[in-house]
Amino acid sequence: xxxxxxxxxxxxxxxxxxxxxxxxxxxxxxxxxxxxxxxxxxxxxxxxxxxxxxxxxxxxxxxxxxxxxxxxxxxxxxxxxxxxxxxxxxxxxxxxxxxxxxxxxxxxxxxxxxxxxxxxxxxxxxxxxxxxxxxxxxxxxxxxxxxxxxxxxxxxxxxxxxxxxxxxxx
Numbered sequence: 001x002x003x004x005x006x007x008x009x010x011x012x013x014x015x016x017x018x019x020x021x022x023x024x025x026x027x028x029x030x031x032x033x034x035x036x037x038x039x040x041x042x043x044x045x046x047x048x049x050x051x052x053x054x055x056x057x058x059x060x061x062x063x064x065x066x067x068x069x070x071x072x073x074x075x076x077x078x079x080x081x082x083x084x085x086x087x088x089x090x091x092x093x094x095x096x097x098x099x100x101x102x103x104x105x106x107x108x109x110x111x112x113x114x115x116x117x118x119x120x121x122x123x124x125x126x127x128x129x130x131x132x133x134x135x136x137x138x139x140x141x142x143x144x145x146x147x148x149x150x151x152x153x154x155x156x157x158x159x160x161x162x163x164x165x166x167x168x169x170x
Contacts, residue, residue, distance in 0.1 A: 002062040002146055002156065003036035004028050005055045009068035009078050010129060011043050020067045020134045027138045033146065036061045043069050045081035052082055056122040062159060063146065064122055068129030070113045078126050079113045086117035086124060093125070093141065100140050104132055121162040123155055 006028075008021045015021070018040060025035055037055070041047050048069070055061045069078030083089070093116035101109040112133070116125045123146075127137045148156040 001032055001034055002159070003034045003060055004063040004065060004146075005036045005061045006038040007048070007051055007055075007064065007066040008038075008040045008129070009043055009048055009066055010040060011075065013040055013068075013129075015040055019131050020129055023131060024065060024067065024134050024138060027135075027143065031143055031147065033063075043075040043077060045077035048078060048081040049085065052085060052119075052124070056085060056119040056124065061122055063125070064119075065125045065127065065142070067127045067134050070115075070126060070128045072111050072113075076113075079115055082124060082126050083115060083117075085119045086115075087120065088118045090116040090118070096141060097127075097137055100136050101133065104136065118162055121159070123159075 006021055006024050008018050015038065021038060021040070025038060029035060039051060041051050052064055052066065055064050066078055066082065069076045094114050097114050098109045098112055101112060112128050114127050114137070116123070118124065125137065125142060127134050144150045145155040147154060
């Protein structure tokens with residue numbers, strides 16, 4: 001069981017009107033994980049960065065998932081806010097998400113700048129905000145990787161080793 005924090009990045013959503021956040025919360029709880037915290041933040045890269053920074057500094061948070069702000073408009077700044085916080089990027093996540101997303105939205109998937117990585121031993125996933133996008137990301141990518149039973153390997157099984165270094169094994 002992992003503790004997962006959810007952040008919706010939107011100028012128009014609230015906790016009461018956040019279907020994508022609701023879907024992610026439902027999915028993670030049904031998968032046996034714990035909702036560590038959940039919040040909504042305006043599309044402001046500094047507020048987003050501050051919230052995510054707090055969560056990756058919290059040793060009780062194993063995973064941070066954000067939704068929203070990954071597009072190309074002037075207010076979309078999630079990748080710029082979060083990417084500098086990452087110690088390592090999971091390049092394949094965004095690539096694979098766009099391949100899967102192509103099945104439902106075609107070439108519009110080019111507009112998605114979703115990404116994932118590791119920051120301070122915490123997995124971070126930055127997702128588009130649509131209900132279809134968070135469902136695709138959770139159901140087809142994230143859920144299996146956060147399940148310790150997934151073979152041949154998964155993210156859950158390497159969690160304890162994320163902070164090790166060549167000089168200091170964990």
